[in-house]
Amino acid sequence: MSITNQQLFDRAQRTIPGGVNSPVRAFRQVGGVPRFIDRAEGPYMIDAEGTRYIDYIGSWGPMIVGHAHPEVTAAVQKAATRSLSFGAPTADEIDMAEAICKLMPAVEQVRLVSSGTEAGMSAIRLARGFTGRDAIVKFEGCYHGHADSLLVKAGSGLLTFGNPSSGGVPADLAKHTLVLEFNNIAQIEELFAKRGSEIACVIVEPIAGNMNFIRGTQAWHQRLRALCTEHGAMLVWDEVMTGFRVALGGAQQVYGIRPDMVVMGKVIGGGMPLAAFGGRADVMAKLSPLGSVYQAGTLSGNPLAVAAGMAQLRLIQQPGFYERLSATTQKLMRGLEAAAARHGVPFCTDSEGGMFGFYFSTRLPQNYPDMADADVEVFKRFFHAMLDRGVYLAPSMFEAGFVSAAHGDVEIEATLSAADAAFAELARG
Incomplete structure (x- = not known):
């Protein structure tokens, strides 16, 4: 008998405060049902329903070589x-x-x-x-x-x-x-x-x-x-x-x-x-x-x-590790910016190594007030549009994202294809 994320969340809330053991996992900022992860490998996570996601949180940073290396x-x-x-x-x-x-x-x-x-x-x-x-x-x-x-x-x-x-x-x-x-x-x-x-x-x-x-x-x-x-x-x-x-x-x-x-x-x-x-x-x-x-x-x-x-x-410490990781991250960032521009969505990115951020703005934020002024509703719509297309981003606009060495051209192209569709949704209003 299969089980759903909703069933697991309902069960979790009976014995765990908020149904999660760390607050951001509860999807409170973005709404909806948290995904309960069953397993992960390389750049992917698979939830309890068997849905596979390209993962850009990497356990909030540790999985720099990918899951289950x-x-x-x-x-x-x-x-x-x-x-x-x-x-x-x-x-x-x-x-x-x-x-x-x-x-x-x-x-x-x-x-x-x-x-x-x-x-x-x-x-x-x-x-x-x-x-x-x-x-x-x-x-x-x-x-x-x-x-x-x-x-x-x-x-x-x-x-x-x-x-x-x-x-x-x-x-x-x-x-x-x-x-x-x-x-x-x-x-x-x-x-x-x-x-x-x-x-x-x-x-x-x-x-x-x-x-x-x-x-x-x-x-x-x-x-x-x-x-x-x-x-x-x-x-x-x-x-x-x-x-x-x-x-x-x-x-x-x-x-x-x-x-x-x-x-x-x-x-x-x-x-x-x-x-x-x-x-x-x-x-x-x-x-x-x-x-x-x-x-x-x-x-x-x-x-x-x-x-x-x-x-x-x-x-x-293997030769070229960070050069390859940075190149992958940069390819993702430039692709996201290009997709947003095609649909007229104000958007910019920044990154260093395998760590990145994106913002629904024409300029990079410099501090917390800059981020606090951002439109959380636009982020929520983008987050769910990406999640529905198999891309798992941080469920909060106040969190950085992470690329691993396991992310390759296949995953980046799939992410950019999902983003193109997500930006198109945003542009339609």
């Missing part, structure tokens, strides 16, 4: 025969740490954890412990996990501390977080001029992926680096999305800037729960068991996750 799955299967977890050190953890330190320009030492939220939370605690300061700076529209200090929105003015953006976040904790506008140099200069001695760290996605794909400008990033150095604050780059996604050396390679600490995840786990934070050796030396900043995790460095991650890290 034989070398990755074989590594996990081999590791599983040795036990699923030890709660003790392994040689494989050293291999991963050495690989990350070799590939990431700013990372001299690294600590493995299990999620991006855990890594971001730990990096902030370490920055506070290293500097002896409490205040942190983040930017509207950047997401660094759901730790209390980060679920904060801007206060009533530039120099006021933030307010909770989620229930359950104490105001006394949120007040230590300042929220500024992405890509706004004047704001960050004014803040440091007034409160530079209070700031433990500035945490930022170098290329934002949670207000769609919005890149920080070179000048803005350079100014952040200079101000943090001048005032003794830590510059923390959240490369959970961009790390090993936009280039082998992450956004650090793209911009030529060295942050003090880096938060990583997604690609380094190969689809398994694995993340990390690392940076300067003198900063990392403050971490327990060497220093006074406590951090621990029973499943940190889990052997299956490390095996998957190491297999994927080997694959992405």
Whole structure:
């Protein structure tokens, strides 16, 4: 007896809040019934009804070599025969740490954890412990996990501390977080001029992926680096999305800037729960068991996750990997722009490596207010028009998209054919 996505969603809502284990999966912004995925291979996902989709979320970034890559799955299967977890050190953890330190320009030492939220939370605690300061700076529209200090929105003015953006976040904790506008140099200069001695760290996605794909400008990033150095604050780059996604050396390679600490995840786990934070050796030396900043995790460095991650890290270091990935992404972006232009639909795109964004606008957004002004109804219509034609995009206009090495000419041409029809629908009104 076959089962439908609607039946699964109805069942899920009886025991899981909202029927999902992460909010964006609920399709609340776009409407309709979430697709319950049964399996995936290469660039495709197949739902419970047997419908196949070309996948452009890739588990929100990790699946850079495609789903169920034989070398990755074989590594996990081999590791599983040795036990699923030890709660003790392994040689494989050293291999991963050495690989990350070799590939990431700013990372001299690294600590493995299990999620991006855990890594971001730990990096902030370490920055506070290293500097002896409490205040942190983040930017509207950047997401660094759901730790209390980060679920904060801007206060009533530039120099006021933030307010909770989620229930359950104490105001006394949120007040230590300042929220500024992405890509706004004047704001960050004014803040440091007034409160530079209070700031433990500035945490930022170098290329934002949670207000769609919005890149920080070179000048803005350079100014952040200079101000943090001048005032003794830590510059923390959240490369959970961009790390090993936009280039082998992450956004650090793209911009030529060295942050003090880096938060990583997604690609380094190969689809398994694995993340990390690392940076300067003198900063990392403050971490327990060497220093006074406590951090621990029973499943940190889990052997299956490390095996998957190491297999994927080997694959992405093959000659020409990023050149091919970037070329595929660019072909998709140029094709989408051409299809929109044929039907007179205002549209533009941006991308780096295997990460991309598209916007129903004639100009690229620079910050969250730009995205918040976008027409969500147009996005919803486009999303469903593509989904109905077998193309699975992020079910929110505030999320970046991802191309894998498994996407080839067949998948790109099929996507562009679907897009041509979808833009035609939009043009008809």
